[in-house]
Amino acid sequence: MTALSPERDLHHYSHKADFAQNLMSVICGEHRLDTRCRDTLDFHYDGMRLPHRQMAIGTIRYGAQVIINIANLRAYSISLPLHGRQQLSMSGASFHSNDRQGLIVSNASSQDLIIHPECQKIQVVIPEKSMQMVLSDLLDQPVDQPIIFDPQMHVDSSALIAAWWKNIEQFMQLKSQYSGFYGLQMLSEDYENFVIKSLLLSQENNFSALLKQRSQQEIPAYIMKLRQFMIEHAHEMLSAEDLLRCSGVSKSKLYAEFQQYYATTPMLFLRNYRLQQIYKILSNRRLNQRYSISRLAYDWGFTHLSRFSQEYREAFGETPSETQSKFL
Structure with a gap:
């Protein structure tokens, strides 16, 4: 397993597919990148890793069609195209994504994420362990099984999901002001917990019924x-x-x-x-x-x-x- 990068400010550009694969494996976990343009990508990543839950928020583009093969990510990759499109294939089903439809890649069975050449997207990466710890706090009990989300995030049909992405977009707009902020370590804990909790409570997953039951008990x-x-x-x-x-x-x-x-x-x-x-x-x-x-x-x-x-x-x-x- 590739260790997630502890580096806080993440700004990278390359034409090389191997560089893009190695960098993104460090940011969001192990995967394989396939493309015909191995030396002619227009790869850009601009983001930040927050210090408490090690959550990474950034924008990414490859500038060519790439296929990301995922089998052991050990993190949740959550993305919404700013423009362009992408498609997730898993267990014989396909899920399409554009600026009104986000995707969550959970650490489940083997999956292929097809990213089209024109796609530039916001990506939020949450380590699996961080997601489990926040869920454990919500439920007040240990969580010892994987958290599997509905892979599609419907921005237009869910006000909560739209608000979640709006919050992430606002963070990206203010990112440069946070990067050198002396209080980021103290602020980060509350913000990361808020982002993860609101995702768990607003996006359907295999613990949603238990969360609803617990809220009513x-x-x-x-x-x-x-x-x-x-x-x-x-x-x-x-x-x-x-x-x-x-x-x-x-x-x-x-x-x-x-x-x-x-x-x-x-x-x-x-x-x-x-x-x-x-x-x-x-x-x-x-x-x-x-x-x-x-x-x-x-x-x-x-x-x-x-x-x-x-x-x-x-x-x-x-x-x-x-x-x-x-x-x-």
Whole structure:
């Protein structure tokens, strides 16, 4: 797998297809670029990678017909032509895209994206891990299966989708003002979370029904109280008995209803919350050099380092040191 580029300002031009493929593999993940114009492209990419969720926003054009073969992207490539057209082929179906119809390429089965010579488009790239973490926050439960979107984004028939793209276009217009802004790291967290949350809530995907159900649920007060207790005391050594005592209900009632609303047990919810907080620190350039990994683990209630590393890898697909090294 190609690591996503940590570079913030991204401005590139080339005639070479190999350069375009290598650059875009670094920006949005592994893929293959096929074209007859391997030495005569008019490739331009102008964008920015935001520092918190590693989301990239930019404009791209190839200046020739290219076919992008995708099998293991590990990110979501979301695009809307400013002019020209493109077409996504997957599982025997074709999805056409122009300035009124965007596309989402999810990390699913093998797909081919055909980009026509006149196409210039806005592209938003969201790492798969970032999408899962934001969805996990929305649902208040772990997400361990791929998020698959409806590949077509209908700008004319959905006011929410139109507003989403309008927001991205406005960001692009102001991009140059943000690139040297000292507060970008602090601003980025809220903006990236907003963009990802609004996409998850407005574009149909395989978690849409669960999100709608969760928005309409009234979670019992004792469970909300317990959840808040776990968050406020997550640095402390809490036992299952402590959580049961805080809930004020029987063990069978607590476990059955907590499972109903959060699809996990209270202790696993607490463990996952702690792991997410450690990941947030290790993936934050301002914070990750202040703490050693062992110090973070102990501060967040993990007393066995080898077990902590194993659980972290199971949750995020990499070791704590691998996360930290990416954001140094």
